[in-house]
Amino acid sequence: MKIYNYAAGPAKLPDQVISQIQEELPSVQGSGMSILEISHRSALFENILADAQQDLRDLMKIPDNYHILFFQGGGTGQFAAAPLNLATNHRKIALLDSGHWAVRAGDEATRLGFDMDTLASTKNIQYQSLPHLPENQNLDQYDYLHLTMNNTIEGTAYHQPVRPINTELVADMSSNFLAETYNVTDFGLIFAGAQKNLGPAGVTVVIVRDDLVHKVENVPSILDYDLFVKKNSLYNTPPVFPIYTAGLVLKWLKEIGGIDEMQKINEQKSQMLYDFLDQSKLFTNHITPSDRSLTNIPFTTGDEQLDNQVINAATEHGLMSLKGHRSVGGLRASLYNAMPIEGAQVLVDFLEDFEKHYQGGH
The missing domain is CATH 3.40.640.10 (Type I PLP-dependent aspartate aminotransferase-like (Major domain))
Structure with missing residues (x-):
C-alpha cells in the first residue's frame, strides 16, 4: 500500500x-x-x-x-x-x-x-x-x-x-x-x-x-x-x-522549473480538492474562495464523530495525518511542494468514495 x-x-x-x-x-x-x-x-x-x-x-x-x-x-x-x-x-x-x-x-x-x-x-x-x-x-x-x-x-x-x-x-x-x-x-x-x-x-x-x-x-x-x-x-x-x-x-x-512552475502545480493540486469540496454534500470548506491557501486545506463534515470516522478510514487506506489542528478540529490536507498531483487525486477519490457510501447508508 x-x-x-x-x-x-x-x-x-x-x-x-x-x-x-x-x-x-x-x-x-x-x-x-x-x-x-x-x-x-x-x-x-x-x-x-x-x-x-x-x-x-x-x-x-x-x-x-x-x-x-x-x-x-x-x-x-x-x-x-x-x-x-x-x-x-x-x-x-x-x-x-x-x-x-x-x-x-x-x-x-x-x-x-x-x-x-x-x-x-x-x-x-x-x-x-x-x-x-x-x-x-x-x-x-x-x-x-x-x-x-x-x-x-x-x-x-x-x-x-x-x-x-x-x-x-x-x-x-x-x-x-x-x-x-x-x-x-x-x-x-x-x-x-x-x-x-x-x-x-x-x-x-x-x-x-x-x-x-x-x-x-x-x-x-x-x-x-x-x-x-x-x-x-x-x-x-x-x-x-x-x-x-x-x-x-x-x-x-x-x-522542475522553479517557483513559477511549482505554483502552477500547487494551484492544480489545490483546485482539484477545492472543486470536490465545493460540490460535496458531505464535506465543506468555509474559507472565502479568494483567500484560500494553496498549501493547507481544512474541511469538515460538521460532525466531530463523522470527521473521526473519515480520518480513521483514510488512515487505513494509507492517507495519513488528515486530522485538523486541535484548535479547530475537522480535517486538513497539506499539499506542500513535495506532494505529487496524484496525492491530491487519490485524496479526492477517497473522499468521493466515502461520501457515496455514507450517503448510500443514510
Whole structure:
C-alpha cells in the first residue's frame, strides 16, 4: 500500500531527495564521511552552504542587497528575533490578526516589552477570510507590520502582500515558502521554518534587507542578525543536516522549473480538492474562495464523530495525518511542494468514495 503524508509539518520531502540522502549518507560527495558527522568549518560544508544560498537567491530572485541567513529555533524563534533586531526605533509593531500564528507572534513581541497594535482581525468570523489594512493608513509610528502570509491552521493565504505606508513589511512565510511567487523587494524581512516546503525541522531561513541589519545592544547572540551576517550563519554550529537537505530540495525545485512552475502545480493540486469540496454534500470548506491557501486545506463534515470516522478510514487506506489542528478540529490536507498531483487525486477519490457510501447508508 502506498502511503501519502498530508501532515502540516514536518511534512513530505521529495522522493528523489530522500533517495539521494539515503545514497550519500555514509559518504557525502565522496568524502568518506557522513553529512551527520562533517565539520561545519570544513570546506565541504562551506560549499554546501554557499550552494544553498545561491540556489535560493536564484529561485526567489533575491537582490544583492538582501542577506540569506540560516537560524535555529523555527519560526517561533523569529517571533523574538524580528522585534529585537528591527523594532529599535519606535519599539512599536503593527499586526494583522489572521489566525493562530499571527497571535503567537504578537504575544511573543509583547512578552519582550514591545508595543503591539492589532490593526485588523477576522477572529469574529473564525478567520474564514483575511484581515486587511484600513485604506491609506499611515504606519510611520511603527517599526514594521507583521504579516502571516499563509495561515497553516485556518487555511488562508495572502497571494499578494499587503503594502503598508511608511513602514516595513515583515512576513512569516513558513507554510508557503517557495510554494508561490512573491517579489522579495516588497518585504523588509522574510522568515520561514523549513519543515513544510524546504527540508526537515531544525533550520529557519531569514531573508533580510541590508539596511535593516545593524548592531543592536542586548540581543542574544543566537538571534542577532548583524552577527549572523558577519559570520555567514556560522557563529555557532549550524544545523548541518537540515541545511544539506534544504540544498538538495532547492536543486530539485530548480530541476522542475522553479517557483513559477511549482505554483502552477500547487494551484492544480489545490483546485482539484477545492472543486470536490465545493460540490460535496458531505464535506465543506468555509474559507472565502479568494483567500484560500494553496498549501493547507481544512474541511469538515460538521460532525466531530463523522470527521473521526473519515480520518480513521483514510488512515487505513494509507492517507495519513488528515486530522485538523486541535484548535479547530475537522480535517486538513497539506499539499506542500513535495506532494505529487496524484496525492491530491487519490485524496479526492477517497473522499468521493466515502461520501457515496455514507450517503448510500443514510
